Amino acid sequence: xxxxxxxxxHYQNPxxxxxxxxxxxxxxxxxxxxxxxxxVMRLQIEVDDVTGTITDAKFxxxxxxxxxxxxxxxxxxxxxxxxxxxLTVDNMEFVEELNLPPVKIHCSVLAEDAIKAAINDYRxxxxxxxxxxxxxxxx
Amino acid sequence: xxxxxISQHLLPVPAIIFVKYQVKNMNLQLPVYLDNNATTPCDPRxxxxxxxxxxxxxxxxxxxxxxxxxAAEEAVDYAREQVAQLINAxxxxxxxxxxxxxGDNLGIKGVFEMYASKGNHIITMNIEHKAVLDTCKHLEKQxxxxxxxxxxxxxxxxxxxxEAAIKPTTILIAIMYANNEIGVIQPIREISAIAKKHGVLLxxxxxxxxxxxxxxxxxxxxxxxxxxxxxxxGPKGVGALYVRRKNPRVKVTAQMDGGGHERGMRSGTLNVPxxxxxxxxxxxxxxEMDKDAAHTSRLRDKLEQALLKIEEAYVNGDPAHRxxxxxxxxxxxxxxxxxxxxxxxxxALSSGSACTSASLEPSYVLKALGLGDxxxxxxxxxxxxxxxxxxxxxxxxxxITNTVLKLREMSPxxxxxxxxxxxxxxxxxxx
Numbered sequence: 201x202x203x204x205x206x207x208x209x210h211y212q213n214p215x216x217x218x219x220x221x222x223x224x225x226x227x228x229x230x231x232x233x234x235x236x237x238x239x240v241m242r243l244q245i246e247v248d249d250v251t252g253t254i255t256d257a258k259f260x261x262x263x264x265x266x267x268x269x270x271x272x273x274x275x276x277x278x279x280x281x282x283x284x285x286x287l288t289v290d291n292m293e294f295v296e297e298l299n300l301p302p303v304k305i306h307c308s309v310l311a312e313d314a315i316k317a318a319i320n321d322y323r324x325x326x327x328x329x330x331x332x333x334x335x336x337x338x339x
Numbered sequence: 340x341x342x343x344x345i346s347q348h349l350l351p352v353p354a355i356i357f358v359k360y361q362v363k364n365m366n367l368q369l370p371v372y373l374d375n376n377a378t379t380p381c382d383p384r385x386x387x388x389x390x391x392x393x394x395x396x397x398x399x400x401x402x403x404x405x406x407x408x409x410a411a412e413e414a415v416d417y418a419r420e421q422v423a424q425l426i427n428a429x430x431x432x433x434x435x436x437x438x439x440x441x442g443d444n445l446g447i448k449g450v451f452e453m454y455a456s457k458g459n460h461i462i463t464m465n466i467e468h469k470a471v472l473d474t475c476k477h478l479e480k481q482x483x484x485x486x487x488x489x490x491x492x493x494x495x496x497x498x499x500x501x502e503a504a505i506k507p508t509t510i511l512i513a514i515m516y517a518n519n520e521i522g523v524i525q526p527i528r529e530i531s532a533i534a535k536k537h538g539v540l541l542x543x544x545x546x547x548x549x550x551x552x553x554x555x556x557x558x559x560x561x562x563x564x565x566x567x568x569x570x571x572x573g574p575k576g577v578g579a580l581y582v583r584r585k586n587p588r589v590k591v592t593a594q595m596d597g598g599g600h601e602r603g604m605r606s607g608t609l610n611v612p613x614x615x616x617x618x619x620x621x622x623x624x625x626x627e628m629d630k631d632a633a634h635t636s637r638l639r640d641k642l643e644q645a646l647l648k649i650e651e652a653y654v655n656g657d658p659a660h661r662x663x664x665x666x667x668x669x670x671x672x673x674x675x676x677x678x679x680x681x682x683x684x685x686x687a688l689s690s691g692s693a694c695t696s697a698s699l700e701p702s703y704v705l706k707a708l709g710l711g712d713x714x715x716x717x718x719x720x721x722x723x724x725x726x727x728x729x730x731x732x733x734x735x736x737x738x739i740t741n742t743v744l745k746l747r748e749m750s751p752x753x754x755x756x757x758x759x760x761x762x763x764x765x766x767x768x769x770x
Contacts, residue, residue, distance in 0.1 A: 235752060236767070238692055262750045
């Protein structure tokens with residue numbers, strides 16, 4: 201199976217690989233997936249408390265090229281968005297942007313889940329309730 | 340001749356573009372092929388032997404009444420001797436097939452049907468190739484009782500467990516000679532001694548072993564054995580089933596009805612050019628096996644020792660009982676398919692990761708060794724050949740090392756490991 205050029209580009213030149221300081225109150229961390237399943241994504245966002253805007257995003261991913269590309273793309277998309285805008289990101293947008301084949305759709309779902317998990321972590325840290333999401337259907 | 344044929348081809352033929360690559364003053368042709376357990380290239384000497392049988396000696400080996408048929412029959416007889424010699428069999432014990440999947444089906448189903456009056460129990464193990472496992476599953480629906488033995492973490496069968504599994508109704512033990520993913524060689528002689536002691540037939544899928552290590556059906560005590568041409572520098576689509584004729588005389592029920600070719604056990608017009616190529620490949624393997632094994636094992640050991648210098652890298656399968664050209668290594672905390680992507684334009688390899696398959700299940704062979712799914716997902720399988728060069732191995736070492744290190748920088752699991760976090764204590768969101 202050949203990868204799309206966009207997946208290859210993200211894999212070769214991943215954007216925003218790294219770690220934000222988990223201890224900071226304005227940093228939200230989402231860790232999704234499992235080693236046994238062959239993919240684990242950790243997505244972190246740093247939020248401007250005043251504007252509610254995501255000022256920085258970092259990821260680390262254990263997984264295939266599509267998982268790495270999906271998380272790299274997620275960090276790119278998140279920067280500059282407000283939390284509310286970030287919540288509207290849908291996994292199918294990853295599928296379209298990266299041309300993911302059907303067997304790789306779970307990578308896009310994982311990326312969406314990672315975004316939601318990071319936002320919830322940020323919300324809980326800052327005294328808000330965790331949002332309830334419907335279970336992803338594609339897993 | 341071939342060039343003319345290709346130029347007249349009407350459809351575009353997909354081609355691999357080989358590139359000369361200059362690394363540290365080494366001449367290297369890319370991509371490097373290290374997936375020789377999947378298939379090997381044909382040896383040019385094999386192709387040379389086959390070519391006349393397409394256009395000149397094209398006869399049907401069953402045509403008894405003219406020179407074209409005679410020439411084909413003679414060529415098949417010669418190849419049958421070449422094949423038999425490689426495994427120390429009598430030529431009459433060689434049944435030509437389309438490959439090892441057919442051989443596995445014919446051998447196992449054929450025994451089950453032929454010996455139905457003696458019993459219905461088959462013993463096999465859970466790291467067999469799917470061609471054996473799925474054949475056994477099929478037979479379960481036909482009334483067979485099948486025992487799937489576990490293997491030890493080394494990949495070796497437990498002989499005591501094997502013997503304990505034998506019952507009065509056992510008719511067949513089906514144990515592979517060497518495994519395709521980890522290269523572990525089973526103690527075939529000990530297995531056949533147990534089979535003999537209990538009057539049970541021994542079938543072996545020897546696809547990965549024949550032509551690579553000495554296989555002697557007499558000394559090994561194998562009754563039925565499947566092998567194939569394309570894993571030993573022969574053509575695809577041709578293989579053989581060895582069926583013992585003496586001590587005991589074994590018969591298998593044909594699985595295809597037709598003209599009664601191959602002593603009635605395998606009907607169908609013989610693939611003469613393929614059989615000629617397979618015969619030549621067997622002859623070359625017999626003459627060059629020692630040289631090939633010395634060459635591949637030296638390069639395999641070099642590759643393995645270099646890659647094991649990477650932290651948290653582990654060899655899968657017992658290194659003391661292994662094919663000379665195979666290595667299977669897990670690089671913990673990086674995922675196999677992601678790892679392959681770092682170099683798979685330039686190095687052809689397989690991974691035990693299942694990310695490529697729809698099931699998302701990693702290799703059942705590695706799991707059977709007791710590896711966690713994470714290690715199974717992180718594995719690469721290397722299969723070297725007589726054509727593998729030192730430059731290719733040096734290049735592979737460099738590329739894999741770089742990619743592992745790069746992906747670990749990107750791996751949250753590696754970061755946790757380095758921080759001393761036990762990954763088993765984390766509650767993962769399974770999906």
